[in-house]
Structures are given as C-alpha cells and as structure tokens.
Amino acid sequence: MLKFSEGGGDGLDAVFHALSDPRRRAILTRLCEGPASVSVLAAPLGVSLPAVVQHLAVLEDAGVITSIKVGRVRTCTLAPNALRAAEAWLSARRLPQERRLDRLEALLSTESHEREPS
Amino acid sequence: MLKFSEGGGDGLDAVFHALSDPRRRAILTRLCEGPASVSVLAAPLGVSLPAVVQHLAVLEDAGVITSIKVGRVRTCTLAPNALRAAEAWLSARRLPQERRLDRLEALLSTESHEREPS
DNA sequence: ACAATACTTAAGTACATGCTTAAGTTTTCG
DNA sequence: CGAAAACTTAAGCATGTACTTAAGTATTGT
Numbered sequence: 001m002l003k004f005s006e007g008g009g010d011g012l013d014a015v016f017h018a019l020s021d022p023r024r025r026a027i028l029t030r031l032c033e034g035p036a037s038v039s040v041l042a043a044p045l046g047v048s049l050p051a052v053v054q055h056l057a058v059l060e061d062a063g064v065i066t067s068i069k070v071g072r073v074r075t076c077t078l079a080p081n082a083l084r085a086a087e088a089w090l091s092a093r094r095l096p097q098e099r100r101l102d103r104l105e106a107l108l109s110t111e112s113h114e115r116e117p118s
Numbered sequence: 119m120l121k122f123s124e125g126g127g128d129g130l131d132a133v134f135h136a137l138s139d140p141r142r143r144a145i146l147t148r149l150c151e152g153p154a155s156v157s158v159l160a161a162p163l164g165v166s167l168p169a170v171v172q173h174l175a176v177l178e179d180a181g182v183i184t185s186i187k188v189g190r191v192r193t194c195t196l197a198p199n200a201l202r203a204a205e206a207w208l209s210a211r212r213l214p215q216e217r218r219l220d221r222l223e224a225l226l227s228t229e230s231h232e233r234e235p236s
Numbered sequence: 237a238c239a240a241t242a243c244t245t246a247a248g249t250a251c252a253t254g255c256t257t258a259a260g261t262t263t264t265c266g
Numbered sequence: 267c268g269a270a271a272a273c274t275t276a277a278g279c280a281t282g283t284a285c286t287t288a289a290g291t292a293t294t295g296t
Contacts, residue, residue, distance in 0.1 A: 012137075012138075012140075012143065013138055013139065013140060016138035017135070017138035019130075019134040019138075019204075020130075020131055020137075021283095021284085022131060023284095029211065037242080037243095038243065039241090039242065039243080047285070048285075048286065048287080049244090050243095050244080050285085050287090053243075053244070054283090054284070069243085071293055072241065072243065072292060072293040072294070073241090073242065073243080073293090074242080078211075083212070087205065087208045089137075089143070090201050090204060090205045091205065093146055093147060093150055093201060094201070139253095141254095155273095156272075156273065157271090157272065165254085165255070166257080168256080168257090168273095168274080168275085169254065169255055169256080171273075171274070176253095187273085189262085190264070190271065191263090191271095192272080
C-alpha cells in the first residue's frame with residue numbers, strides 16, 4: 001500500500017521523495033525556526049488544510065518530522081538527524097575530485113551520533 | 119508537460135525527485151566509478167532497457183548526469199557538482215545544535231571548489 | 237449547552253510514474 | 267548487402283500523487 005514504508009529499504013526513497021516537493025521543503029524550512037501547528041504551517045502555502053495534512057504525513061512517514069497532538073492542536077517538530085542519511089548519501093557520491101573534505105566531516109560527525117563501527 | 123522542467127523553480131524538485139528512486143541512485147553510484155553506456159548501466163538493474171532509458175532521462179533532466187551518443191553507444195557521465203545544490207539545501211536545514219560543523223565545512227569548501235588541482 | 241477552532245476523514249479528479257512489450261532506428265561488422 | 271548490437275519510440279497499463287470539496291470529530295471559549 002504505502003510505497004515508502006521503511007520496510008524493505010533504508011528510508012532514502014521516502015526521504016528524497018519527501019524533499020522533492022517545494023511545499024514540503026517550505027514546511028521544513030519553517031520548522032527550522034521551531035515547532036509549529038498544522039494551521040501555522042498551512043498558512044503560507046496557499047493550499048487547503050487537507051493537502052497540508054497529506055504533506056505532513058509524507059514528511060512524518062519519511063521520519064523527517066515528528067508530531068504530537070495536545071488538545072485540538074497538533075504540533076510538528078523537525079526530527080533530530082532527520083536529514084542525516086540523505087546528506088551522507090550525497091556526500092558519498094561526490095566525484096573523487098570533490099571528495100577531499102568528506103573524510104574530515106565523517107570523522108567529526110562520529111563524535112556527535114552513535115559511533116559507526118569501522 | 120514535464121513536471122520538473124527547470125523553468126520556474128531552482129531545480130531542487132527535479133534533483134530530489136531523481137534521487138527518490140533506488141534504481142536511479144544505483145545508476146549514480148555506478149557512475150561514480152566512471153562513465154558508462156546505457157546497457158552497462160542497465161545490466162545490474164533487472165528491468166527492461168526502456169525503463170532504464172526513462173530513468174536516465176529523469177537524471178539528465180534534473181541535471182545530475184550528462185550523456186553523449188557516439189556511434190550507436192550513448193555514454194553517460196556524472197555531472198560535476200551535480201548534487202551540490204541538494205547538499206547545500208540539506209546543510210542549511212540542520213537543527214542549530216547540529217550546525218556546528220557546517221561553518222567549518224563551508225570555509226574549507228571555499229578553498230577547494232572552482233579550482234582544479236593540476 | 238452552543239458555537240467556534242483545529243484538525244481529520246472520505247470521496248473523487250486529473251495527471252505523473254514506473255513498468256511492460258512491440259516495433260522502429262542507427263551504426264558496425266562479416 | 268544483411269544481420270547483430272545498441273539504443274529509441276510508441277502504446278498501454280496499474281499505481282501513486284497532489285489536490286479539491288464536503289462532511290465528521292474532538293476541544294475549547296462563552
């Protein structure tokens with residue numbers, strides 16, 4: 001049913017798909033400033049609320065945002081390390097000539113998230 | 119007709135859409151090792167040639183690869199800086215707490231791109 | 237209680253995507 | 267020339283996407 005259900009793959013399909021829509025990127029950009037409710041997120045987008053709710057579902061299914069409902073308000077938050085996997089994939093696929101910095105970044109990143117076994 | 123025609127936006131739609139398919143990512147991964155023909159790219163994918171040609175069109179429309187036909191062989195190549203825009207967008211959308219390394223990376227990158235080491 | 241608020245669900249539409257098979261089109265080789 | 271190789275185009279199909287309007291469900295303020 002769900003095409004990007006995290007089941008078989010590594011979630012990259014879902015993350016990149018989530019990022020491929022300008023409204024969803026706008027939502028993420030807004031969430032960088034801090035958590036926000038559904039209607040606050042919807043306001044600048046110029047589409048109906050249900051459309052926004054669908055976009056949020058795509059983002060949440062991809063693990064890029066989280067949300068909780070308190071009372072009648074659902075508050076959405078950018079997931080920590082949400083885009084890390086996508087960024088890592090991109091870094092690894094630079095041309096050799098562009099790749100010099102990646103080792104440094106990888107080394108530094110090791111300190112901040114769960115240590116990758118080498 | 120074309121949804122991602124580079125016309126109105128900045129191309130991020132097209133790039134992220136291109137990356138959202140595992141076969142297209144496999145193609146890019148293969149192209150990191152060097153240019154390849156359509157049938158070489160098709161071989162490990164387990165789908166028909168026309169399907170692969172369509173994937174290549176998506177990648178080329180997104181500006182991620184280039185291709186030229188010589189004789190009856192089309193050779194595809196990873197576009198230089200192809201994924202830079204996507205990576206930049208991602209870096210800019212990290213949480214503040216994760217953003218410490220970005221300044222360093224940005225600084226170092228300034229010295230290295232647009233400058234081929236000879 | 238009543239109504240406004242803030243979603244949420246449902247149904248439906250138009251178009252895009254990813255795939256297939258079948259039938260071209262060029263080249264290139266014997 | 268004639269056939270094989272390497273695409274290329276065309277047509278069609280099943281599913282997915284993004285949106286809409288309309289109706290429903292909780293919560294909250296008066």
